[in-house]
Amino acid sequence: MATINWKKLRKAVFSKTVYRGTASIAVLLALWELGRWLRMPILGAAPAPSEVIFLLREIVFAPDFWENWSASFKRVLTGFVAAQIIGIPLGLAMAINRVARDTAFPVLEIMRPIPPLAWVPASIIFWPTTESSIAFVIFLGAFFTVVLNVLGGARDIDVRYLRAARSLGSRPQDIFFKIVLPATLPSIFTGMAVGMGITWEVVVAAEMIAGKSGLGYLTWSSYVGGNYPLIVIGMISIGIAGYVSSSLIRLTGKLAAPWQRLF
Amino acid sequence: MTSFSTPKPLSHPASDSFSLSATDRFRHAARRFLSSPGPYLGLTGIVSLLLFWYLTTELFALPRFSKLPGPVAVWTEFTSRNPTYGTSLFSPEYYKHILWSSWRVAQAFFWATILGVPLGLLMGWQRKIRDYVFPVVELLRPIPVLAWVPLAILMIPGREAPIIFLAFLAAFFATTLNTFLGVESIDESYFRAARCLGSKPRDVFLRVVFPGSMPYIFTGMQIGVGVAWFSLVAAEMVSGEHGLGFLIWDSYVLSQYPVVVIAMVTLGVVGYLYSAIIRLVGRMLMRWTVRTGG
Numbered sequence: 412m413a414t415i416n417w418k419k420l421r422k423a424v425f426s427k428t429v430y431r432g433t434a435s436i437a438v439l440l441a442l443w444e445l446g447r448w449l450r451m452p453i454l455g456a457a458p459a460p461s462e463v464i465f466l467l468r469e470i471v472f473a474p475d476f477w478e479n480w481s482a483s484f485k486r487v488l489t490g491f492v493a494a495q496i497i498g499i500p501l502g503l504a505m506a507i508n509r510v511a512r513d514t515a516f517p518v519l520e521i522m523r524p525i526p527p528l529a530w531v532p533a534s535i536i537f538w539p540t541t542e543s544s545i546a547f548v549i550f551l552g553a554f555f556t557v558v559l560n561v562l563g564g565a566r567d568i569d570v571r572y573l574r575a576a577r578s579l580g581s582r583p584q585d586i587f588f589k590i591v592l593p594a595t596l597p598s599i600f601t602g603m604a605v606g607m608g609i610t611w612e613v614v615v616a617a618e619m620i621a622g623k624s625g626l627g628y629l630t631w632s633s634y635v636g637g638n639y640p641l642i643v644i645g646m647i648s649i650g651i652a653g654y655v656s657s658s659l660i661r662l663t664g665k666l667a668a669p670w671q672r673l674f
Numbered sequence: 675m676t677s678f679s680t681p682k683p684l685s686h687p688a689s690d691s692f693s694l695s696a697t698d699r700f701r702h703a704a705r706r707f708l709s710s711p712g713p714y715l716g717l718t719g720i721v722s723l724l725l726f727w728y729l730t731t732e733l734f735a736l737p738r739f740s741k742l743p744g745p746v747a748v749w750t751e752f753t754s755r756n757p758t759y760g761t762s763l764f765s766p767e768y769y770k771h772i773l774w775s776s777w778r779v780a781q782a783f784f785w786a787t788i789l790g791v792p793l794g795l796l797m798g799w800q801r802k803i804r805d806y807v808f809p810v811v812e813l814l815r816p817i818p819v820l821a822w823v824p825l826a827i828l829m830i831p832g833r834e835a836p837i838i839f840l841a842f843l844a845a846f847f848a849t850t851l852n853t854f855l856g857v858e859s860i861d862e863s864y865f866r867a868a869r870c871l872g873s874k875p876r877d878v879f880l881r882v883v884f885p886g887s888m889p890y891i892f893t894g895m896q897i898g899v900g901v902a903w904f905s906l907v908a909a910e911m912v913s914g915e916h917g918l919g920f921l922i923w924d925s926y927v928l929s930q931y932p933v934v935v936i937a938m939v940t941l942g943v944v945g946y947l948y949s950a951i952i953r954l955v956g957r958m959l960m961r962w963t964v965r966t967g968g
Contacts, residue, residue, distance in 0.1 A: 427805065428805045431802070431805035431806050432805060432806070432808070432809035433809075434806070435806040435807065435809060435810055436809055436810060436813065439810060452831075453829050453830065454829070456828050456829045457825060457828060457829050510711075510715060513711065513712045513715035513716055513719075514715045514716065514718055514719040515719055516716065516719075517716035517717075517719055517720055518719040518720055518723050521720065521723075521942075522942075523942075524941075524942035524943070524945045524946040525938050525939070525941055525942035525945075526903065526904040526907045526908075526941060526942075526945070527904075528904070528907050528908045528911065528919075529907055529919070529922055529937070529938045529941050529942075530938070531911070531922075532922055532923065532925075532926030532934050533742065533934055533935070533938070535926070536741050536742060536926070536931065536934075537738055537739070537741065537742055538738070539738070611818055612818040612819065612820055612904075615818050615820045615821050616818075616820040616908040616911075616912075619820070619823065619912060620908075620911060620912065620923075627820075627821070630821055630823075630824055631823070631824060633824070634823075634824030634825075634827070634828070639828065642824045642825055642828070643825070645821065646817050646821045646822065646825065647817070649817060649818055649821045650816040650817035650818075650821070651816070653816050653817075653818060654816040
């Protein structure tokens with residue numbers, strides 16, 4: 412199984428799909444570059460790919476750049492982990508206990524439509540440091556998604572499993588650990604992956620509005636400072652960071668719930 | 675030989691309710707709803723949230739909570755005919771901000787639908803188009819919409835257009851990808867059947883691809899309005915001069931804290947209304963997907 416099927420791989424790499432995709436991305440980049448040199452109306456205002464690559468060669472070795480990465484990652488991780496620690500048990504409690512669900516669900520539904528970023532000022536007023544207020548907004552961004560996904564996953568469990576377990580004499584804790592928890596595991600990870608996406612969206616905006624470091628701050632401050640190629644580097648970094656963290660969660664989810672794998 | 679006679683339909687006690695009039699059925703449902711513990715528990719939850727807010731901020735004024743505006747302060751400001759900070763139910767400014775934000779979201783949503791739905795349909799319909807377009811979309815999608823803020827301000831002239839562009843971008847990805855998924859979800863045998871019976875590609879597009887992906891298109895539009903609203907708030911906070919996002923940030927800078935809460939709640943309510951409207955329109959246009967009792 413470990414050997415690679417070279418024929419298949421070659422077929423996949425040298426397929427029409429790959430050629431076409433590469434071609435369209437190349438055309439896009441060329442247009443962008445050309446638009447810059449010809450001073451076209453909208454494209455001309457953005458820094459050209461060549462300028463971005465030129466700056467990228469310098470900046471990869473600058474420690475400041477990587478400090479921004481770690482600052483954003485730390486914030487995301489703090490808020491995200493807090494959301495999991497509070498959100499997953501709450502979702503599970505709502506799933507197994509009717510009273511908890513009926514009490515907490517309307518409250519969540521009232522709070523949820525408020526965009527997380529609308530909480531930024533209130534969060535700054537309440538929390539003593541900027542760092543904790545950004546973490547709180549990130550927490551909110553991930554929290555609702557996690558709770559609702561856990562709840563949704565638990566409610567999708569086939570009732571026959573629960574009935575069978577109960578009629579065969581399972582104790583409540585057996586039902587929880589052997590049915591509810593494994594059945595909700597995939598949707599817990601779905602919630603985490605979606606929450607991670609929202610989290611990066613929120614951290615960027617929060618850093619732009621009220622940060623002193625981080626990738627969002629880097630992007631915004633290079634706009635204010637007039638270093639336009641750095642804006643694009645900031646954007647790409649945020650994209651990569653968000654993509655990598657979501658993929659890591661998806662991968663963990665696949666490893667944690669092997670029975671969900673199709674191949 | 676035993677003859678199989680078709681069994682008579684049993685009269686089920688529940689089937690009697692079909693003969694009841696609509697008002698009676700409504701009364702039944704309402705009575706059943708009110709005699710279950712659900713609504714009371716929900717009310718308890720909401721009341722205890724408000725009580726927690728009131729006790730921590732106003733009655734006991736706990737250390738950090740006392741800086742936040744309490745429910746009584748917010749309510750008196752909201753319902754005052756002569757508000758201290760100029761924003762209440764009776765001030766025209768309040769509605770102006772709502773209209774500004776709504777108008778921006780409407781424009782962004784319009785463009786996202788006009789461009790995103792056809793693009794998604796074409797991507798799902800023709801393999802060639804998908805091969806060319808999909809990689810570009812996938813390359814741009816991981817970049818959070820809000821990271822586009824500086825570039826949008828740089829590239830797009832004017833003050834209104836960048837804000838609308840950001841909301842548009844968020845909605846565009848959601849609409850395009852959901853439409854594309856919708857076409858992918860159509861059963862392959864519909865295509866084969868249509869082709870076997872001699873449909874032209876145009877007919878396949880109009881009679882199979884488009885109606886088949888309708889449920890996904892509406893899901894995409896609903897998600898699109900949500901994310902457009904979400905991005906709009908941030909765009910308005912960073913660079914706006916009207917709208918609810920601007921109102922939140924401006925009242926924060928001016929230390930008019932009750933207005934911050936008023937604007938937050940308004941954002942939630944208006945955003946909720948928009949997605950509810952789209953869900954309703956979708957349900958009316960697609961009667962065939964409505965599950966019984968759903």
